[in-house]
Amino acid sequence: MPGLAIVAPSSWKSYLELCKPNVVAEMLFTAIVGMLLAVPGMPPVTTAIFGIIGIALAASSAAAINNLIDQRVDEILNPHRPLPSHYMRSSEVIAFAAVLGSASMLLLILKVNTLTASLTFVSLFGYAIIYTLWLKRLTPQNIVIGGAFGATPPLLGWCAITGEVHPYALLLVLIIFVWTPPHFWPLAIAKQEKYALVNIPMLPVTHGAEFTRLQILLYAVLLFIVTLLPYLTGMSGLIYLVSAVLLGAGFIYFAVLMMHNKDVKTAMKTFWYSIVYITLLFAALLIDHYVRLTI
Structure with a gap:
């Protein structure tokens, strides 16, 4: 119709959508519960905050990579996402995911502990690459096997506070x-x-x-x-x-x-x-x- 135009959402909204905020929020909730259950009282506030930010950055990086790998699939399944909607370029998503993932690892190593950083990296790689790129397209048990990577947030939260499994x-x-x-x-x-x-x-x-x-x-x-x-x-x-x-x-x-x-x-x-x-x-x-x- 005359006078109507399709306007792409502002860039920050596209970047936010790449992170799958609803999914990440649920993951962070279980991670926070893991932190609080790890000690009788309240966990150290500074460690908890850095842990939450680090885990959130890693989960957002994994979500962005998932968007990148699944962009052609999403033309049918989720056409509203930034890549199939042509609101973003693949190069922007790659850079964004790399920055988030790198920041996550540095923050967790320097401000939390190496165990949490290592487990977080395994979860990120497992979901973004092993599940999305391989398992999802290989077997009908994809969600069962791949679910192991998505189940780690409470463990990550616990490890962030105690440094142990x-x-x-x-x-x-x-x-x-x-x-x-x-x-x-x-x-x-x-x-x-x-x-x-x-x-x-x-x-x-x-x-x-x-x-x-x-x-x-x-x-x-x-x-x-x-x-x-x-x-x-x-x-x-x-x-x-x-x-x-x-x-x-x-x-x-x-x-x-x-x-x-x-x-x-x-x-x-x-x-x-x-x-x-x-x-x-x-x-x-x-x-x-x-x-x-x-x-």
């Missing part, structure tokens, strides 16, 4: 690792046709939506069991236990609902519930840490 930190990683497939597969079902168009072998594409729904239910049950471990190992108390049971029952309910209502709307409801689920679960861990109830 603690079994409880690994338990937090396990929870996110098991949560990732039933979190992502409902979205994959909703976008099944688009994934097929770009030849990405997501589980619904290779094995069908019905099989994927069953896997979501099985993983939801497994997740319910795994989330009891913090209480059973003495890491958490009753506040967490009650929260984990109620939230886990809700996840299983949505998974069962997906078995009966085979529509995109139910799949997306399950996807959004999974985000609320992991947020509230880690919030319960944190509340329980400071307000411990026992019997």
Whole structure:
């Protein structure tokens, strides 16, 4: 229509979108919970701040690299992103990711500790390169295997404060690792046709939506069991236990609902519930840490 023009968003918004801020915010939340759970009281403020910034920079760098590698795929799956929308050039994304990644490593090495820097680099490389470039296009178990890289934020937060890998930190990683497939597969079902168009072998594409729904239910049950471990190992108390049971029952309910209502709307409801689920679960861990109830 006359008088209308397409205006590209300002550059800072494009750079921000490259970082996938919603995803990074959720990762930082679990990292902060890891920091707070690592010590009885409050962690050292300066170390925590530098740790959060360093982890955030690394996660943003990985997200930018993911945007770069997936730009052709995103023309179908996510055409609104800066690269498929032609708001940015590939060279700008490469430079941006390199600056963020380098700044992250320097900050973590100089102001936190080398263990956190090393684990953060492994996570960054694993998600941005191994998962995005290789696993995502190789196997329908991509999200299962690649989920290990995305599950590390609470471990990174814990290590930033203590400088060690603690079994409880690994338990937090396990929870996110098991949560990732039933979190992502409902979205994959909703976008099944688009994934097929770009030849990405997501589980619904290779094995069908019905099989994927069953896997979501099985993983939801497994997740319910795994989330009891913090209480059973003495890491958490009753506040967490009650929260984990109620939230886990809700996840299983949505998974069962997906078995009966085979529509995109139910799949997306399950996807959004999974985000609320992991947020509230880690919030319960944190509340329980400071307000411990026992019997």
